[in-house]
Amino acid sequence: MKKLNRREFLATSGAAASSALLPAGEAEASGAAPPSYDYAEAVLYDATRCIGCRSCQRACREYNGLAPEAGELNGVRFEMPAQLSEEHWMVLQVYREEPDAAAAEGRDPDWSYLKRNCMHCNVPACVSVCPVGALQKTDTGAVTYDEDRCIGCRYCLFACPYRVPRYEWVDRTPRVRKCNWNRACVRACPVGALTGGARAKLVAEAHERIEERPDRYVDHVYGEHEGGGTSYLILAGVGHDKLALPSISPSVRSSYVDPIMGSLPGWIVGMGLFLGGLYQIERRRRERESMRNGENDGEGPP
Amino acid sequence: MKVTSLRNLDVRLPLSALVAIGFGLALYRFYGGLGVATNLNDSFPWGLWIGFDMLCGIALAAGGFVLAGTVHVFGLKKYEPFVRPAIVTAFLGYLLAIIGLTLDLGRPWAIWHPLIMWQPHSALFEVAWCVMLYTTVLFLEFLPIVFEKLRWSGALRAIQRVTVVFVFAGIILSTMHQSSLGSLFVMMGHRLHSLWFTPMLPLLFLVSAVAVGLAMVIFEALISGLIFGHRHSIRLLGDLAQALPPVLGIYIGLVLMDLNARGVLGLLVENSLESWAFKIEIILGFFLPGTLLLSSAVRYNRMKLFGCVLAVIVGVVMNRLDVSLVGMLATSPTGYLPSWIEILVTGGVVAGGLLVLSVMNQALPIAKPLPRTSFATDATRGGGRAGHA
Numbered sequence A: 001m002k003k004l005n006r007r008e009f010l011a012t013s014g015a016a017a018s019s020a021l022l023p024a025g026e027a028e029a030s031g032a033a034p035p036s037y038d039y040a041e042a043v044l045y046d047a048t049r050c051i052g053c054r055s056c057q058r059a060c061r062e063y064n065g066l067a068p069e070a071g072e073l074n075g076v077r078f079e080m081p082a083q084l085s086e087e088h089w090m091v092l093q094v095y096r097e098e099p100d101a102a103a104a105e106g107r108d109p110d111w112s113y114l115k116r117n118c119m120h121c122n123v124p125a126c127v128s129v130c131p132v133g134a135l136q137k138t139d140t141g142a143v144t145y146d147e148d149r150c151i152g153c154r155y156c157l158f159a160c161p162y163r164v165p166r167y168e169w170v171d172r173t174p175r176v177r178k179c180n181w182n183r184a185c186v187r188a189c190p191v192g193a194l195t196g197g198a199r200a201k202l203v204a205e206a207h208e209r210i211e212e213r214p215d216r217y218v219d220h221v222y223g224e225h226e227g228g229g230t231s232y233l234i235l236a237g238v239g240h241d242k243l244a245l246p247s248i249s250p251s252v253r254s255s256y257v258d259p260i261m262g263s264l265p266g267w268i269v270g271m272g273l274f275l276g277g278l279y280q281i282e283r284r285r286r287e288r289e290s291m292r293n294g295e296n297d298g299e300g301p302p
Numbered sequence B: 001m002k003v004t005s006l007r008n009l010d011v012r013l014p015l016s017a018l019v020a021i022g023f024g025l026a027l028y029r030f031y032g033g034l035g036v037a038t039n040l041n042d043s044f045p046w047g048l049w050i051g052f053d054m055l056c057g058i059a060l061a062a063g064g065f066v067l068a069g070t071v072h073v074f075g076l077k078k079y080e081p082f083v084r085p086a087i088v089t090a091f092l093g094y095l096l097a098i099i100g101l102t103l104d105l106g107r108p109w110a111i112w113h114p115l116i117m118w119q120p121h122s123a124l125f126e127v128a129w130c131v132m133l134y135t136t137v138l139f140l141e142f143l144p145i146v147f148e149k150l151r152w153s154g155a156l157r158a159i160q161r162v163t164v165v166f167v168f169a170g171i172i173l174s175t176m177h178q179s180s181l182g183s184l185f186v187m188m189g190h191r192l193h194s195l196w197f198t199p200m201l202p203l204l205f206l207v208s209a210v211a212v213g214l215a216m217v218i219f220e221a222l223i224s225g226l227i228f229g230h231r232h233s234i235r236l237l238g239d240l241a242q243a244l245p246p247v248l249g250i251y252i253g254l255v256l257m258d259l260n261a262r263g264v265l266g267l268l269v270e271n272s273l274e275s276w277a278f279k280i281e282i283i284l285g286f287f288l289p290g291t292l293l294l295s296s297a298v299r300y301n302r303m304k305l306f307g308c309v310l311a312v313i314v315g316v317v318m319n320r321l322d323v324s325l326v327g328m329l330a331t332s333p334t335g336y337l338p339s340w341i342e343i344l345v346t347g348g349v350v351a352g353g354l355l356v357l358s359v360m361n362q363a364l365p366i367a368k369p370l371p372r373t374s375f376a377t378d379a380t381r382g383g384g385r386a387g388h389a
């Protein structure tokens, strides 16, 4: 199974190579279908059902043995972190619209919760940039990290379009830290805001929910197509741009780099032939020249 | 020579001090972790050590393959005296980049992993292999200088017989490596400012590397002429500089075409940090020297030539820092300025390079033009002579 997905991935990159230096839009149109992971384990987060209890956040911390969330206990306030960090692989964020802006349009301000963690992309940028394969997309849908392979280059931090991976900056043996898709959060949710299951089934269910209650949802299953699709799907009543989720084209993100990498064998052979040819021409010219010089030498003195 | 050695000491003492400080701070970085010594964070994971030590170090080392190609492949033998200094600089440049990389990697003891853990989709995997292979090639290209010093004529002849293989391998590897540093940033469309982000980055990096390689060779020849006195004729330097305007012109053409194709030419008239950095980089580093060097009055005048090649070097260094640091500022909530430790460590690394260079220049036959070098045919024909050299 693992091999199949690997092959799928390679096939995709090959197809992407044909659209080498086309602008992003055209590359999309030429339509290299990314692997779908339709039957891998996915999670659907429905922000409109979420009550913000943060049971998921606590389950994540306990399951992974991470440090307790920030803040003082006795006396002063106990604050939940709102940003991902090396100790917080999953955070619950809240979005609230400016009341004035909404009042100007004569409606209540929009608001929404947002559960943030690694999207477990179908074609993960982090996996494609890691020089040693420390990050892998597995058949379960998970994007996993192996610290024994990692060299600590932090290219994955840079390349992830969702800015998910975090780094242990103050550590002598630092690791990359991020959600590992154990789904402790799904089991912890008391109200069914999180649903686990096959990706295809969840995508269908998400569209059903939108159809049933179009007033409740924005008509967009975030993660269905983003960057080739993700295993973590988000359904919300507020546009993803307001939730500070990036707008990502459906084309596979690594499609820019793959043609470059794919052209290397050709470059090596081509350059070799070119240089070799030049060198041969140059050597013949020199030989002819030295022969002529030799003749001159011979004829000159007497 | 006595005067020179006194002057050498004047230079070497402060350089050694810088190296010592840098070394101490590097130990501190390994003791406390990257976050303690640097201003890097999750939103700005690559800083000065990648932007300067790695990107600029490798770009400035491009003279090695440019000169080797000019002399050995295109057969312009009159530039042969520049090959050795260029190879030595390139070798040092790569060693320094490797030191910078070792400091920057979070798990430097695993630096060899790309050897056995292959992931050929990654541009960084390509970078890692190119660094390893090309440093080896540079070492092999450097060896004849040592053999000559030691008067190992047998080894010298043996290695000279295969030089052309190193030269070819070196050119292929460097062109790949220079461009792969650009490929690194092709995955960063969501981070890098649109003035610099383009899928053409690998090509742009390659062309600007050729330009700065040439500029560095001329720059070094002029500087070492000032210090050691053995001056190359200004004719020769000016002739070599003739290659710069076309290369710089191609670069500017590619950049403008690319900006236009992506529809971001308008950003040039913006009044932002990025826009100004970009304009200064292109005008100072590429347009001005490219235009000025068209005139022979500039090319064949030591001071003016010096100014032009310096501008190219500054321009390309700016370009690498713009791509890796300045262009990333806007998308990072925290921003980034290198910490004093990062700066001093970089200073120490550069000082170390200069120190080694100054010692090598004294101890090895680097600047001295040789009667016959580096060619299989030459070596067999003039083999007897090599031993005496």
Ligand code: SF4
Binding pocket: A118, A119, A120, A121, A124, A125, A126, A127, A143, A159, A160, A161, A162, A163, A164, A165, A178
């Ligand atoms: S969200 Fe980022 S870290 Fe997670 S799989 Fe996608 S690219 Fe990798």
Ligand code: SF4
Binding pocket: A129, A130, A131, A132, A133, A134, A135, A145, A149, A150, A151, A152, A153, A154, A155, A156, A157, A176
């Ligand atoms: S930091 Fe580790 S996991 Fe991330 S890209 Fe580098 S080697 Fe791979």
Ligand code: SF4
Binding pocket: A049, A050, A051, A052, A053, A054, A055, A056, A057, A092, A115, A188, A189, A190, A191, A192, A193, A194
């Ligand atoms: S456990 Fe469920 S309801 Fe509670 S915050 Fe998490 S997703 Fe929302």
